[in-house]
Amino acid sequence: MNELKTENDALAAVKQNQKSITEKEGTIATLAEVINAQESAIKAAAIAPPTDMGKKREDLAAEIAIGTAKPEARAALDARIAEEKKIHAEASAKAEQVIGPATAAIAGLHRRLEQAEKELASLTKEGESLYQALLWAEAERTGAEYLERADELIYLFRRLAGLNELLGENVLEIWPTHLAIPAIGRLKAFESAEKCGPNNGFIHHANEFREEKNSTDALKGIESYRVQILLTGK
DSSP states (O other), X not given: OOOOXXXXXXXXXXXHHHHHHHHHHHXXXXXXXXXXXXXHHHHXXXXXXXXXXXXXXXXXXXXXXXXXXXXXXXXXXXXXXXXXXXXXXXXXHHHHHHHHHHHHHHHHHHHHHHXXXXXXXXXXXXXXXXXXXXXXXXXXXXXXXXXXXXXXHHHHHHHHHHHHHHHSSSTTOOSSSEEEEOOOTTSGGGTTOTXXXXXXXXXXXXXXXXXXXXXXXXXXXXXXXXXXXXXXXX
């Protein structure tokens, strides 16, 4: 059985847990959004790989060999290749200024996201336990109220049973002649309840009064008995 709390304490714990879950879900959503933004920044900063100029040089060499291109063309192509490499290197360096920090940020953000998800799972599990505690607290409160009402009912039944005994042989026609109120065995309120057990409730027989009235240990005189019944119902 969960450790019992007052109903107000249990309800406050459930509400605090729900608030923590909502906040943690917000943190997770924010982290996911930031990760998506960093990934988008990486995609936007990425540049195409450099053009493979080796084949162009091979083609030019072939043309020079067969006389369709002049040897001076090789120097011009080399200058063009060098320029394209320079432009690509500058673009790569500029892209790395975005990609490097974003990649590092994503790694850290993923660790934070993983931790937040673990904490959310823990809060959710704790919430289930707290909800059970709230139900137990409500059951205890309801059980205590139930027991008070049962005591009132038992008092009135015993009073009527006593009056019935004084009036005569079941003049009031009490059927059945016993009152059995179900007991709730696992609630603390019922731990000291009379005749409380797993197989019976609170049993009060109308014929108890007849037995008391006729026994040698009964009250002295019918008038004393009558007064007791009318005033206390016992």
